[in-house]
Amino acid sequence: MKVRIFLESDRRAVIELWEKCGLTRPWNDPDRDIDRKLQFQPQLFLVGTVDARVMASAMAGYDGHRGSVFYLAVHPDFQGLGYGRALMAHIETVLAGLGCPKLNIVVRSSNVDVVGFYNGLAYTQDDVVSLGKRLVTDA
Numbered sequence: 282m283k284v285r286i287f288l289e290s291d292r293r294a295v296i297e298l299w300e301k302c303g304l305t306r307p308w309n310d311p312d313r314d315i316d317r318k319l320q321f322q323p324q325l326f327l328v329g330t331v332d333a334r335v336m337a338s339a340m341a342g343y344d345g346h347r348g349s350v351f352y353l354a355v356h357p358d359f360q361g362l363g364y365g366r367a368l369m370a371h372i373e374t375v376l377a378g379l380g381c382p383k384l385n386i387v388v389r390s391s392n393v394d395v396v397g398f399y400n401g402l403a404y405t406q407d408d409v410v411s412l413g414k415r416l417v418t419d420a
């Protein structure tokens with residue numbers, strides 16, 4: 282897998298990847314999510330390719346205090362081969378290079394099985410309650 286910054290020509294493939302990986306939700310318009318990311322730290326929006334095919338993605342960020350990763354996805358045809366681990370390692374290197382002291386991951390309660398993946402990468406559950414407030418309605 283090669284990891285590179287998202288290009289506009291990847292848009293369709295990335296949205297299809299998110300759909301295939303069950304990451305889209307009615308309240309998140311993927312096109313608008315991409316548009317917003319391209320306005321803010323676009324260099325942290327990454328894709329993974331194998332033979333030029335986009336098969337992985339990660340939308341990372343650093344707000345000056347914490348790092349984040351959303352839309353981490355590896356196409357089902359390529360899962361279980363170490364690509365998710367490799368993409369996370371790449372992101373950790375990039376964020377650490379920006380001075381980011383800690384990376385936070387949000388996992389939907391409907392996707393709690395994936396916690397095992399992060400545990401294997403040395404992520405541990407923080408003693409926090411995650412709260413959110415929608416500021417822009419996409420639907």
Ligand SMILES: CC(C)(COP(=O)(O)OP(=O)(O)OC[C@H]1O[C@@H](n2cnc3c(N)ncnc32)[C@H](O)[C@@H]1OP(=O)(O)O)[C@@H](O)C(=O)NCCC(=O)NCCS
Pocket residue numbers: 302303304352353354355356359360361362363364365366367387388389392394395396397398401
């Ligand atoms: C989660 C995901 C990115 C992992 O990618 P992947 O390329 O399949 O993962 P890897 O092959 O790098 O796995 C690394 C390790 O994690 C383990 N692992 C992978 N998925 C796991 C899961 N769901 N639960 C527990 N362990 C898991 C692997 O067995 C492997 O362990 P090993 O190193 O001891 O062999 C991928 O399954 C995916 O895209 N899932 C759907 C989208 C999703 O849920 N994204 C996360 C949103 S928070």
